Amino acid sequence: MSRLPKVAVVILNWNGRFFLEKFLPSVYNSSYPNIEFIIGDNASDDDSILFVRQYYPTITILQNDKNYGFAGGYNKILERVEADYYVLLNSDVEVSQNWIEPVVEYLERTPTIAAAQPKILSFHDKQKFEHAGAAGGYLDYFGFPFCKGRMLHVVEDDLGQYDQESEIFWASGAALFIRAEAWKEAxxxxxxxxxxMEEIDLCWRLKKMGYGIGYCPASVVYHVGGGTLNASNPKKTYLxxxxxMVMLQKNLPFIKAIWVIFFRLWFDLxxxxxxxxxxxxxxxxxxxRAHQYFFLNIFKNARKRRKYHTIENKKGYYxxxxxIDFYANNKHKFSQLNPKDFK
Structure with a gap:
């Protein structure tokens, strides 16, 4: 019998006692056998880690010396984790018992796919898709992200219309499955x-390395959303x-980046x-302030541009x-978009 891949489910925490208390039980009851549960803590000053130690003593706790944010926090934690697959899971996500098996099976039989996400529904209305990921992420010509099941602020009901496995452009960081080797390579x-948007940037780099990004609807999770910053928070707007803008500069071909960013400045205005x-x-x-940061750091981010020796996988690019489709052409659902406009 072949070895069952090891999966590390890693929840990044910062002062998240409320979410851990509410959602950790569903995660802890996952049925996948070869699994390690890890709480990566970004130097919390509440009692969330004491709570985990008291009620979940078998969960591994890895602590950072300060709050490095989502991106830096996960980087620091995953340096210390050994597994075949990492699952980056938000603390405000409820999962079903067998949510891991379908995605691992999908990745195991599709070696060209480096990362994948489950179907992400709203915790507060479980018949609707959730804003951050829905049924898989896409990117338009000017770098605006959108999803099957979520176009800008319009969220669809889940009627089974997006129940087919598919390649997408980006997978949500709310429940991101990724091969450990691909994580390290990228x-x-x-x-x-x-x-x-750090997960979109990561997925874009993986695609430029020739990998695919996948969506696995056989796995379903329920996301609260806005658990750290709500939708109207100016800090979220800034980030x-x-x-x-930084993502476009890093990943688009040089000439295309110049004029796409030029047009984006007008959209942003x-x-x-x-x-x-x-x-x-x-x-x-x-x-x-976001534009000021971009121009002040333009040379720093230019140094992050990488040369790739493989053909970019453009599946999921719109x-x-x-x-324009949303506001001028009144297209508010993914199914209304012309399939011929997708790579």
Whole structure:
């Protein structure tokens, strides 16, 4: 009988006692046999680690010396983890008992796929997809991410319409399965991102290395979403706009990056004006600060551009504008997009 791959489920924690108490039981009851549960702690100052030690003494606890954010925190923790597959799991995710088996089976029979995600539904409304990942992530021509089941702010009901395994552009960091070897080969997450879009950047690098990214609907998890920063938080606005620009600079071909970023600046200006009209000056200022960071660090991020000796896997790339489709063409569902516009 062949060896069952070892899976390390790693939950990054920072002052998350509430979420650990609520959702750790479902994770701990996972049925997959060759598994290690790990809490990676970003120097919490609440009693979350005491809680885990008291009620889950068999869970491994690995602690960082300070809060390195999502990206840096996972990098530091996974340096100390030995497994065939890592599962980066948010603390605000409820899982079913057999959520691991389908994804591992999918990865085992599809060696070209480096990372994958399950179907991600909303914890608060389990008939709806969840914003952060839904049924798999895609990227449009101007670098705007969207999902099957979630177009911008419009989220669909899960009616089984996206129940087919498929290659996607990016897998959500809320429940990210990744081969340990691929993680190491890609260099993990970009720590300068701190949080938000770091998993898209990682998936893009993997695709430039020739790997595929997959979606496995046979596995289902339920995500609260916004557990660290809610949707209207100016810090989240800053990180999303900043990291998106950096990601484009790092991963697009040089000439294309110049003019795509040029057009993105105009899209971002429109978003800034809308925030001002809506009475959200802090979010508008967050966009301005994101642009300031981008230009002040343009040479630093230019040094992160890597040369690849394989053909980029472009599955999941949308050769059109999701913004124009959404607002001008009234296309609010993934199924309304033209399949011919996808790579």
């Amino acid at each position: 260099g993990g997450l970009d720590e300068d991102f701190f949080a938000h 999303n706009f900043r990291n998106n 429109a978003a800034l004006i809308k925030f001002l009209i809506d009475g959200k000056p802090k979010d508008a200022w967050a966009i301005s 050769n059109n504008s999701i913004i």
